[in-house]
Amino acid sequence: FAYENLPEKDDDGFATKWAAKAYLGKLYHTLGCQGDNTAWEKAKACFDEVMxxxxxxxxxxxxxxxxxxxxxxxxxxxxxxLAG
Incomplete structure (x- = not known):
């Protein structure tokens, strides 16, 4: 949902579609570390799109x-x- 609906360009402090895709890749990476071998290819696909x-x-x-x-x-x- 986030990847499809967030803006592509940075808007000072708000996430972009690329941040959402990177976090999705991180999630797949974590799942791969837990033994889900199909997650590795999904993680790579996400990171290949973001990099x-x-x-x-x-x-x-x-x-x-x-x-x-x-x-x-x-x-x-x-x-x-810093609040001064």
């Missing part, structure tokens, strides 16, 4: 600064602000 939409960050160290927003590696990210 072309994202890329690795240019600099690995950029992933570990205090404020990371809009990383090309981020499939789903929540942004927080």
């Amino acid at each position: 072309p939409k994202y890329r690795l960050a240019d600099k690995f160290s950029d992933l570990f600064v205090d404020y990371v927003q809009g990383s090309p590696e981020s499939i789903f990210q929540l942004n927080f602000a």
Whole structure:
């Protein structure tokens, strides 16, 4: 349901169809680890669909600064602000 109904583009703090597909792949991966051998192919199909939409960050160290927003590696990210 989520994959068919969520937007394709990121909308600051809301999930996209690609985040839903990635989590579905994660679910199939977990089922595969529990012994469901058919789940491995389903997980791979999900991840193969999601992976072309994202890329690795240019600099690995950029992933570990205090404020990371809009990383090309981020499939789903929540942004927080410190209340002052």
